[in-house]
Structures are given as structure tokens and as C-alpha cells.
Amino acid sequence: xxxxxxxxxxxxxxxxxxxxxxxxxxxxxxxxxxxxxxxxxxxxxxxxxxxxxxxxxxxxxxxxxxxxxxxxxxxxxxxxxxxxxxxxxxxxxxxxxxxxxxxxxxxxxxxxxxxxxxxxxxxxxxxxxxxxxxxxxxxxxxxxxxxxxxxxxxxxxxxxxxxxxxxxxxxxxxxxxxxxxxxxxxxxxxxxxxxxxxxxxxxxxxxxxxxxxxxxxxxxxxxxxxxxxxxxxxxxxxxxxxxxxxxxxxxxxxxxxxxxx
Amino acid sequence: xxxxxxxxxxxxxxxxxxxxxxxxxxxxxxxxxxxxxxxxxxxxxxxxxxxxxxxxxxxxxxxxxxxxxxxxxxxxxxxxxxxxxxxxxxxxxxxxxxxxxxxxxxxxxxxxxxxxxxxxxxxxxxxxxxxxxxxxxxxxxxxxxxxxxxxxxxxxxxxxxxxxxxxxxxxxxxxxxxxxxxxxxxxxxxxxxxxxxxxxxxxxxxxxxxxxxxxxxxxxxxxxxxxxxxxxxxxxxxxxxxxxxxxxxxxxxxxxxxxxxxxxxxxxxxxxxxxxxxxxxxxxxxxxxxxxxxxxxxxxxxxxxxxxxxxxxxxxxxxxxxxxxxxxxxxx
Ligand SMILES: Nc1ncnc2c1ncn2[C@@H]1O[C@H](COP(=O)(O)OP(=O)(O)OP(=O)(O)O)[C@@H](O)[C@H]1O
Ligand SMILES: [Mg+2]
Numbered sequence: 001x002x003x004x005x006x007x008x009x010x011x012x013x014x015x016x017x018x019x020x021x022x023x024x025x026x027x028x029x030x031x032x033x034x035x036x037x038x039x040x041x042x043x044x045x046x047x048x049x050x051x052x053x054x055x056x057x058x059x060x061x062x063x064x065x066x067x068x069x070x071x072x073x074x075x076x077x078x079x080x081x082x083x084x085x086x087x088x089x090x091x092x093x094x095x096x097x098x099x100x101x102x103x104x105x106x107x108x109x110x111x112x113x114x115x116x117x118x119x120x121x122x123x124x125x126x127x128x129x130x131x132x133x134x135x136x137x138x139x140x141x142x143x144x145x146x147x148x149x150x151x152x153x154x155x156x157x158x159x160x161x162x163x164x165x166x167x168x169x170x171x172x173x174x175x176x177x178x179x180x181x182x183x184x185x186x187x188x189x190x191x192x193x194x195x196x197x198x199x200x201x202x203x204x205x206x207x208x209x210x211x212x213x214x215x216x217x218x219x220x221x222x223x224x225x226x227x228x229x230x231x232x233x234x235x236x237x238x239x240x241x242x243x244x245x246x247x248x249x250x251x252x253x254x255x256x257x258x259x260x261x
Numbered sequence: 262x263x264x265x266x267x268x269x270x271x272x273x274x275x276x277x278x279x280x281x282x283x284x285x286x287x288x289x290x291x292x293x294x295x296x297x298x299x300x301x302x303x304x305x306x307x308x309x310x311x312x313x314x315x316x317x318x319x320x321x322x323x324x325x326x327x328x329x330x331x332x333x334x335x336x337x338x339x340x341x342x343x344x345x346x347x348x349x350x351x352x353x354x355x356x357x358x359x360x361x362x363x364x365x366x367x368x369x370x371x372x373x374x375x376x377x378x379x380x381x382x383x384x385x386x387x388x389x390x391x392x393x394x395x396x397x398x399x400x401x402x403x404x405x406x407x408x409x410x411x412x413x414x415x416x417x418x419x420x421x422x423x424x425x426x427x428x429x430x431x432x433x434x435x436x437x438x439x440x441x442x443x444x445x446x447x448x449x450x451x452x453x454x455x456x457x458x459x460x461x462x463x464x465x466x467x468x469x470x471x472x473x474x475x476x477x478x479x480x481x482x483x484x485x486x487x488x489x490x491x492x493x494x495x496x497x498x499x500x501x502x503x504x505x506x507x508x509x510x511x512x513x514x515x516x517x518x519x520x521x522x523x524x525x526x527x528x529x530x531x532x533x534x535x536x537x538x539x540x541x542x543x544x545x546x547x548x549x550x551x552x553x554x555x556x557x558x559x560x561x562x563x564x565x566x567x568x569x570x571x572x573x574x575x576x577x578x579x580x581x582x583x584x585x586x587x588x589x590x591x592x593x
Contacts, residue, residue, distance in 0.1 A: 065481075091483030103481070105474035116467045120483035125492075126464040134464065177483055 016079065018043040018181055018211050019064065024073035026059050026235075033059040034070070035235040043180075046207040048214045048222035050246075051232035052255060057215045058100060058185060060232060064213065065097040065183045066090035077181070092121055096179035098170045100186045100215075106159035110150055110169055113158050114141035117176035144172040148202065164195040171202065182206060185215045200225050219256065223247070231255070280591055291540050292458045296451045299544070300444075309439035311555055313446060315548050317508050320450050322531040322543030323457060324500025329529070330537035331461070332493045333473035334384075337525050338395030341379060341402040342498035344520030346372035346505025348406060348413060351515040355421040356412065362427075365449070365506050372502020373495055375402065380494030384487055396522060403520040419515040436510070446507050453503055458540065460496065469493055473538075501528075530572060536585025545584050 017040035026034040033056045041047055051057050063070045069084040076082065077093060090097075105113050118140050119131075132138075145151045148168040153161060158169060167187055174182060184203065188196040203212060204225050216222050222229065222243075229246045231239040239249045246252055287294060299316065306312035325339050349371025353359035359367070383394040406413045413419055427434045427445065436442045460466055468489055471479045480486050509515045518524065527550070535546025553571070557564035579586045 086485070087480045088483050088485045091481060097481060099478075099481075103475060103478045105471055105478060107474060108470060112467070116471050117482040119464050119467060120479075123464050127460050127466075127496075128463055130459075130462045131464045131467055132462070173478070173482070 015042055017041055017076075018078060019213075020074075020076040020079075021064070022074045022076070024060075024063055024070045024075065026056075026063060026068075027071045033235050034063070036073070037232075037235075037237050038073075039230060039237065039240070041181075041211065041213065043211050044207075045227040046203070046212045046214065046225060047228045047230065048216055048226040049230045049232060050216055050219050050222060051238070053217065055232040056235040057217065057232055059235075061097075061183060061185045061213075061215050065095065091177045091179070094178070094180040095183065096174040096177050096181070097183040098174045098185060098187055100189055102163070102166045102170055104158045104166060104169060104173065107157055109155050110158055110161065111138070111141055111145065111154040113169060114144050114172050114176050117173045118144075121177045141172075141176065144175050147175070147205075148172045164191050167191060167195075167199065168202070171206070175206070179210060181211045181213070183213050183215075186217065187214070188216070188218075188221060196221060284588070284592060288540075292451075292455050295454055295541055295544065296447075298541075299447055299450065302548075303440065303443050307552075307555065309443055311551060313439065313443050313511050315544070315551050316443065316446055316450055317504050317511060318528070318531060318551060319544035319547040320453055320507070321501050321504035322528050322535065322547050323453070324497050324502075324504060325528045326532050326537060326539075326543045327457070327460075327469070327500065328493055328497035329532060330539070330542075331466075331469045331473060332490065332497075334490065334494070335388075335392045335529075336383075336395045336494070336497075337392040337522070337529070338379060338383075338397075338399030339497075339501055339528055340520050340522055340524035341395075341399035342372045342376050342501045343505040343508075343524060343528070344406070344515075345375045345402065346502025347509040347515045347519050348419060348505075349502065350506035351419045351422040351509035352412060354424065354509075355419055361424045361510060365503075365510075368506030368509065369499050369502045372505060373499045376495045376498020376502070377491075380491045380498070384490040384494055396525070399520070399522060399525060403517075403522075406520055407517060413517075414515075416517055418517050419509075420513075422509045422513050422515060424510050424513075442511065446511065449503070449507060453500060457500065461540070465492075530568075532582075534572070534575060534582055536582030536588070539582070539584045539588060542582055542584035546582065549583065 019041040021037055021039045024034060024037045025032065037060065049057050049060060062068055063075065066085060066087045066089070074081055074083045077095060082090070082093065105116065108116065115137050118137050122137060123134065142151065142154070145154055148171055150165060150168055150172065153165065158166065161169060171187065187203065188199050191199060200221060203214060206212060214222060226243055229241065229243055230237060231246060231252050233255050238255060239246055239252050303309055303312035306315070321343055325336070328334050328336050346368040350364045350368025353364045353367050354361065379395060379398045382398065383391055386394050407415055409415070425437055427436060434441055434445050436445060468484060471484065472486065472489055472493070476486050505519060508519065531546035531550045532543050533546070534549055535544065536542030553568055554564055557567050561567070581589055
């Protein structure tokens, strides 16, 4: 059986989707991690993907962000088929991602982490000009550090930052390629409740200028901020709707048995 | 580190800053400082031919350091690019009477093309597999050159790479005089140092660091990592090839040993000894390594044993190498 989610009333049908997922499936050996998922993501929205452990969230995220291609089906970004394109092409097209496990350039300074990320899509191959003179990139990196609240740490090596700060730097690095679609895999992983709340505030601010797809297994965190929530369960789309719809859905209650919804 | 500022006396703090400023200053002028050192150095070397060797192997180690120290890829086949640089420069001179100023870039080009082919195959692999693929391909090169006796001289090496003097306009430079030869080669090495430093400071230099730090993150940022790795390999091969080309002119012959995997091991040791990923380390490493070899081999034929023991000591207690350790201690 294939569950199909159309644009719900949270997304007007007249805007063309920024990302379309068509009948996407993923098999690992004989195990089906994703099974025929079809979803359209409207531009400008903050969509959260939730589901219990092993539901296939990270697998879905990896297909969307280009870490690996799906076994079946297609992914379209702004109408263009991007299925199977190499990972580096995604950032160049305008899709950025943050990793579930912090993934930075540990010995480079905080500023250089963001600067080198910004350079990837803005400067061609350049073996000659001094990089310090490319002030536009430095300015851009500084602005992003201000945005995520790390400007005061700019000269520290990334490895010296606290865990929560590293998660914020991870976001700044992802933003450096000026994505129109930002994909975040559990950005609050390992954070204290206070840090997680600040991170959610930041995500809402980021959403003002770009589409965001957020993977999270803690349902409570995303309820207040999401425009739309997708629930994955055993590789299939179990529910799709506004936070209110999801809260009321008996199937979702059954899957999240024992947790307060 | 502001917490520390209150506990450390003000004078110590000032010293700290002074050292930091000094390191910044030295980094800014690193090319000139390195050239200055190399310019006075032969006057302190035991004999000039050794100084020339140190200069050339320092350049080789610098090229190797780009791929190993800066990009974090352990190539075990750099003898191939060094040797092909030597043959690529030596064969045109010995067999076709090509002038030195054409033969030198030819050597670099041959090394660059070889690096492009070897790198195209090798940069798809990582870690120990990368080391093995580069080693295997360098052995293929060794075998081909060994067999092509009419062109390369095979086992006996290539003879007759004689460049007794060079003329630049009205100026005649007599390369038979060791000191003159040293300074002629230093001119080329100085240019290479300058270009090398520019590359390190360029946006591409930042990409090289990013590759070493985290390939997965670099890919996610939009870098085509395989292509970038290949490009660093080619650049590294060209610097190493230039060293090989100079070596051919320096010796007037090209021994087949330039292509031997011992040569790959030697350049690795020099780089580790001096300090991987440091600008001046490779020259210091070449200096220490060749000087030790020279001094100890006079005393005992088992010099490799002594060098080996010293090497283990250094790796265990000074893994940053000599120059790397000095910088690490000084840096505030
Ligand atoms: N590379 C892989 N090889 C084999 N099986 C895999 C692989 N990756 C994921 N799986 C399996 O696919 C299923 C979905 O995994 P996935 O990581 O997508 O879940 P998730 O929803 O992200 O869970 P979590 O909340 O724990 O992060 C799991 O049963 C997992 O064991
Ligand atoms: Mg997951």
C-alpha cells in the first residue's frame, strides 16, 4: 500500500512546490527503510518530519539532501529532477543541510568554517589571489555568525566550542551557500531544554527567508513552530497535516503510545 | 582565555602577545625569510654538493607536503613524479640536445601529466588504499622506465645530462662551480617557494585545508571533493617534478633510484622530521635527514639503523616534527 499526501489546506494549491518527492523508496539489502513516499513541499514553509526511532526519518532526510539516491522514485527541486545527482551539486543548487552528528572543520577557526563554506558556491577555482582580500566572503561569514550568535567566538578553533555552540555553527555553515531550502536533521540533538528552545527560535527566524524541513523525534519541540508536520512510521507516511491535525490523529497517538502528544 | 588573563602576570601576557605578533610577522614574510636562510645556508654546510642536495630534496619534500601535510593524503608513490620530472628534463637534454630552459618546464610537465593520470586513479580511494594505489602505480612507472633502455638507460640510469653553463643574456653562469650551481638552483627554488605560498594563501589553499579537516562537510558545502583531491595531487606532483628536473641537471645523470620506492619513503621521512603541514619544515627535514645520513655513514655503514632509531624517537616524542614542535611551543 502506498500512502499519498497531497498539499493539505496548510499549503495553497496554486504555488508550485519547492521540493517534490514522488514514490520514493529505499531498500537496504532486503530491508525496506522507505516505502513509496510521495510529498510536495510548498515554498516558505517550516515542515517538520517526526516519527518514532527507526521510522525512516534520517533515510528520508538523506534522500532529500542527496547523501544517497533513492532505490525507487524521484526527487524534484523547483521542478527539476535531481534524483541521483552528486552530493556537492545539491549545495550549488540551493539545498543545504546540517548533520545529525556535528560535522565541522574542527581545527579551523569559527570564522574560517563559515568563510570556506561560503567560498564553495561563490568563488570559482582560484589559486592565486590572497583569500584575506576577498572581503565580501569574510563579511558574509561575519554576518552569519552574528545571526547564530557566535560572533564573539569567531577566532576560536571550532573544536573549542561547547556542544550547543557547535550546533549553531553547523547551521551557519549550512547557511553559507545561501540555500533556498534548508534541511536540518535533529539540530537540537544533545542540547539542554533551554538551548533547544533557543535553537527553535533561531529556526523560526531562518524560516522567514527560506523553506525549512526539520527532522525531529521529539514531537513536543516542533508542535509550536511548524506550519506542517509529516509523521513517518515504518518507512511510510502515516499522517500529514497541521500540528492540530497531528495532535488529534488517533493513528499518531497509537504510534507514539505512552508519550504525551 | 580571558579567565587566564587575570591570573597571568602582565609582563608574561605581554611576552605572549609579542611572540604571537612575531609569528604573524614571520608568517607574512615566510617566503623572504626562507630564501634568506637558504641563501646563507651553503656557507655553513659541510660541503656545497650536500647543500645542493638539501635544496633539491627540500623542494621535493615541500611538494610532497602539499598532498600529505596540507591535504592529509599519504602518497607512497611520489618517487614516480620526482623521477619522471628528472627523466622528463634529462632525456630532452641528453638525447635531443634541448636547451635547459625548455627542458626544465618539460620535466615539470611530464611530472604533471603523470600525476594527473596516477591521481585520477588514486584519488578515488582513501587512507591505506590511496597509499597502496600510489605505490603500485609508481612501481609500474619504475618498471616501464627500467625496461625502456634505449631512451632511459634502464638500470644504468640516464647519462649525459650535461648543462655545464647557462647563458642569460650577456651573463654566463658556470654550473661546474658548485657554489654558482647552488645559487642558480636557488633562483628556481625561490620562485617555487613564492608560488607555493601564494597557493596556500589563495581560496584554493583554504579548500586544501577543508579537505584535510572534513571531506564529508566539504562535499556538503558544495565542493567536488574528488576533483579537488585530484587537483592537489597534480599540483604536488608538479612541485616534486620540478625538484626532480633540477636533480637531473645537478647530477648530470638520472639514476634509476630516483624512481625507487625508497625515494618515496625518504621524502616521507624528511617531511615528518621537519614537520608536516608547515611551510619551512620540509627544508629543515631534508637538511637534518641528509646531514645525518652524510655524517653517520662516515662512521658506520649501518647508518640506516641509527637514522631509523632516531626516527622512531621523533615520531614517539615529537610527532609534529622539528619545525612543527618549535611553532607549537612558541604559539601563544
Ligand atoms: N545504511 C543502512 N543499512 C541498513 N539498514 C539501515 C541503514 N540505515 C538505516 N537503516 C535501517 O532503516 C530503518 C530506518 O532508519 P533511520 O535511520 O532512517 O530511522 P530514524 O527515523 O532516523 O530513527 P532515529 O530516530 O533513531 O534517528 C532502521 O530500521 C535502520 O536500522
Ligand atoms: Mg535519525
